[in-house]
Structures are given as structure tokens and as C-alpha cells.
Amino acid sequence: MTPGRDDARRSADRWRDRQTLERRLHDGPAQRLSALALRLGVLRADAPGRNGDDAWHRGLDVFQSELESALQELREVAGALYPPLLDEAGLGPALRELVTATGAVARVDVADVRCGTAAEGAAYFAVAACLAAADPVATDLATDVATDAATDAATPGGPEIGIRVRVENDDLVLTLTGVDPDRRRSVLDEAAPLGGGAELTGPAEITARFPCA
Amino acid sequence: MRVAVAEDGALFRQGLVLLLEAAGHEVVACEAGGDPLVARLSTIPADVALLDIRMPPEPDGGLVTAERLRAAHPDMGLLFLSHYAESHYLMRILEIGTDRIGYRLKEKVGSVEVLSDTLTRIADGEIVIEPELAKRLVERPRSEKRDLVASLSERERDVLKLMAEGRSNNGIASTLFVSAKAVEKHVANIFDKLGLHADTSAHHRRVQAVLTYLRSQRGDT
Structure with missing residues (x-):
């Protein structure tokens, strides 16, 4: 059984919606998180007197690695929506x-x-x-x-x-x-x-x- | 180092400028798209240009911009920063140039050390590729023999190493004091031993050969 013309049109619209969602992930949360990764780098470089503070640096490392994981997961979701x-x-x-x-x-x-x-x-x-x-x-x-x-x-x-x-x-x-x-x-x-x-x-x-x- | 930035995302652009300045670099130009950057850099000198791939002129303005910058300023380094690491774009980037060029994920340059190291290597003439991408690209189907690079002769490995440094056949010939014809023969042998068959373009095979070598250098299997 083949779908009617309206069904086919609605299906085509859904593909365009998926592509729009991918674009929103890229322009929104992905950009925010990538920018945060850079701000974190600035924080690390700017930390006066923190050079000997291992716990503080370990905390930043965790932060950076979690940001990278979040971005990787966003990429996977985006790819499943519309590469x-x-x-x-x-x-x-x-x-x-x-x-x-x-x-x-x-x-x-x-x-x-x-x-x-x-x-x-x-x-x-x-x-x-x-x-x-x-x-x-x-x-x-x-x-x-x-x-x-x-x-x-x-x-x-x-x-x-x-x-x-x-x-x-x-x-x-x-x-x-x-x-x-x-x-x-x-x-x-x-x-x-x-x-x-x-x-x-x-x-x-x-x-x-x-x-x- | 004097660096120039083109990126359409305002937040990422601002973050990049802050980090570059924290690393002691001078941001000589900062634009939201490729065309204004090309215009700015016609009068202002820069050592490396950092380019987003997905920016105006759409859809992949970073590539068009890079081509124009490479033509106008052959000594200027080019670093692509993207949310995605795709082999499609790596191939297109390496068609623009195989020296003074890099392609990295945006979040992976998030420290003064990594960012400066990436910029320095590019300014020194190297190719810098996101390690995960290089790895994915040279992962051959499981039927292929492992340790392909080990099957090369010492001279072939010398040639491949120089290819990986971005040298042309003529450049390799003069470095090794051999004829260009001899280099061509070595390159053909390298393609053959690495299983890079003639159904892909010579350039594509050259890139694949280089990536295989880079990967073997990194100690991956």
C-alpha cells in the first residue's frame, strides 16, 4: 500500500525538521560548550598562585573532559537526526x-x-x-x-x-x-x-x- | 605569533580571542565570515589564519576562504577548527595544501599549550590533523595485513617520511640526492605495499600513505 500525496509531503517535512534540529544543535548547545572549553583554557592559564594546587587542576581536567564527552554525545545525536x-x-x-x-x-x-x-x-x-x-x-x-x-x-x-x-x-x-x-x-x-x-x-x-x- | 580569526559563532569567536591572547598571541584580525577576513588580510600580515569550516560564504566558507588566502599569501598557515572531524573535509583541506595546514576539533584546542603547539607546528610547515580522525581514516578493513609500514624498505620509509612532511616529489628528490624518476618509483612502490590501488586519485593515495605513516609513528596498531 502506498501512502497518499499528503502523507508523503508530511514525511518529507519531517526530514526537513530533523535537519533543522541538527542545525540548532550545532549553532546552539554545541557552540556554547565549545566556547566554554576555550574559556576553561583561559581560566587555567590565568590562575595566579594555583600552579601548585593539584586538586584545582584535577577539577579543571574533569571539567574539560566532561565538556568533550558532552560534545561527542551531541555529535552522535546530531548524526542520528541528520548527518x-x-x-x-x-x-x-x-x-x-x-x-x-x-x-x-x-x-x-x-x-x-x-x-x-x-x-x-x-x-x-x-x-x-x-x-x-x-x-x-x-x-x-x-x-x-x-x-x-x-x-x-x-x-x-x-x-x-x-x-x-x-x-x-x-x-x-x-x-x-x-x-x-x-x-x-x-x-x-x-x-x-x-x-x-x-x-x-x-x-x-x-x-x-x-x-x- | 600574529593570528587572524574567522568564525561566525560569536561565543566561540570571543572565547578563541581570549584564549589566543592568554597564550600571548596577537590577534590581528577577527571577523564573522571568510570574505571580510580575506579583505582585512590584504593589508595586515598574519602568521596563521584560524578558520571555521561551516561559515559564510555558505555552506563551507572556510574552504573557499582558505583557497583564497593560500593563493594570496602562500606562507600563511591555515588552521581549520570545526565541530565535526570528517575525512571528506580533510581530503578537501589537503587539496588546498599539504604544508602549513591543520584541521582540529573546536573543543580540542581548549588549552594554551595545545593551541600554541598546534599553531607553532603549522607555522613550522607541518600538517596537524585531529588524531582521532587520522586514526579513523587509516583503519583498513580487517582483512588487510597489519604493520604495512614495516613492509617498506628503508629508502621507501625515508620517502614516505618526507611525504608526510608535506614535500613534493621534486623536494624529496633534492633532499635524498636522487632523481625525480627514482622518487616516483619509490612512491609507486609505497602505494602498492600499503594497498592503495589505482582506483583512487594520486593525491588521495598520497594523503592515505601519509596518514598510514603518521599513525604508525603514533604507535597505533
């Missing part, structure tokens, strides 16, 4: 960054065209769901014997994940190869609300369509 790189540089750079960050063995082939906040956001998170499913954590838990098999599988020419994006007839078309066919459901969950779809087009190939705004 800033996706907005600034598009799907290609954002997906390459995602592949690097997850350590996935994947080939990214993305046409250099923009197709709107909603379609790009939905396609990005569809890929993220598939890469998370292929997370090498599973390999970490395997025995040494299994590791050798995994090594062979990951060599060039082996079943790496292929991520291909094209724009056809006002749709963003995402083709994933070398993925678990069960992930079609996760891809569909992202595509369907925008009026798109996801189909199995091969034994380990999912092709999804995301209407551009």
Missing part, C-alpha cells in the same frame, strides 16, 4: 564517511546530483541500516578459524557491499548489492513513507526508489 555532511556535501561524501566510520568493506558509486533533504536523508539511513546489519562486530566474536574465512571473503573480488545511487525520472534510485535480502524491509521502511519502494532485484540485491522533492 551534517549530507546537507553540506551530498549523498556521495556522506556515504563514504559512513563506510569509513563503520569499517565496512563497501564500494560507493554515487552520481553527483542533489535530490532534496527527504530523499537523501531516507536513502542515507536505508544504507546505514544495511551496513549496521553487516557490522563486523559479528566477525569479532567469531573464532580464529572463522576469521580466516572472513579474510578471504573480504579480499577484492569477494562479496563486498556495493552502494550505487542514480537519479532517474525524478526518483533517487539506490541499488545495494552483496547485502542480506532480509534488509529489504529496513530499506522499505525508509522509502515507503515518501511514496517510494524497495524490491529484491537479485539474490543479494535490493533496488529502492525515493521520490525527489
